[in-house]
Amino acid sequence: MRITVWNEYRHEQENEEIRQIYPNGIHNVIGDFLKSEHSVKTATLDEAEHGLDDERLNETDVLIWWGHKAHEEVSDEVVEKVRQRVLQGMGLIVLHSAHFSKIFKALMGTSCDLKWRENDDKERLWVVDPSHPITESLPSYIELEKEEMYGEHFDIPTPDETVFISWFEGGEVFRSGVTYKRGKGKIFYFRPGHESYPTYYNTQIQQVIKNAVNWASPLHTPTPQYGNAQPLEIIRKK
Secondary structure (H helix, E strand, O other): OEEEEEEOOOHHHHOHHHHHHOOOOHHHHHHHHHOOOOEEEEEEOOOHHHHOOHHHHHOOOEEEEEOOOOHHHOOHHHHHHHHHHHHHOOEEEEEHHHHHOHHHHHHHOOOOOOEEEEEEEEEEEEEOOOOOHHHOOOOOEEEEEEEEEEEOOOOOOOOOEEEEEEEEOOOOEEEEEEEEEEOOEEEEEEOOOOOOOOHHHOHHHHHHHHHHHHHHOOOOOOOOOOOOOOOOOOOOOO
16 A cells, blocks of 8 residues: 655754654654555655645555644645545545644534643543454553643534544543545544654554554545436437
8 A cells, every 4th residue: 555644844853852752753653664564655844745746646545644833834735636635535544733734624624623731641542433443453442641632622523433532631531533534535533643742652553543544545436427427228208
């Protein structure tokens, strides 16, 4: 499978503390644990066309998106190209603060707003759909010693499936793993991954992303036809 991991790649370059955690960027950490099973390329905000030109998008089966502080710098033209590719069947995995990315909001049609707090909260991600393929090889919950809190209400459309719900030390809960279908494409939003914590080194978090890539991969399904259509049979005039 052909995977593209997209990352703003701003925090890691501008903040020494975060650079110590992800010296080569979040995108390369994610890409590295996927490379054993897939063909992986990376793309970042400051590349030409954000690294997502037509050729790259057309060669991508699943796009993984991490963003935080520079959502508005992503061009509307690129967002629309990504949206069209999702509708055509490309999978999309949206991580952590990319809930506010232009592409996720464009596909959801809502504000995608939520509560948040940076206070080193412990998080437990509970599996609430143990039959779902994204939960394969996982325990009943994943515990993260420290993470940024996201709390309800999460202003998203009712998910097609809710896979994970998080509990935080401060008392909040959050729909941390949800799926959607848009056109022929499948979308998975996964909450953990604040840049100041080493979350993407956690093997269980990596397993979720590996599973999500397999789940979101395109299928060879019929392409709907729209607009004026000629009859398949002879219509006898009466």
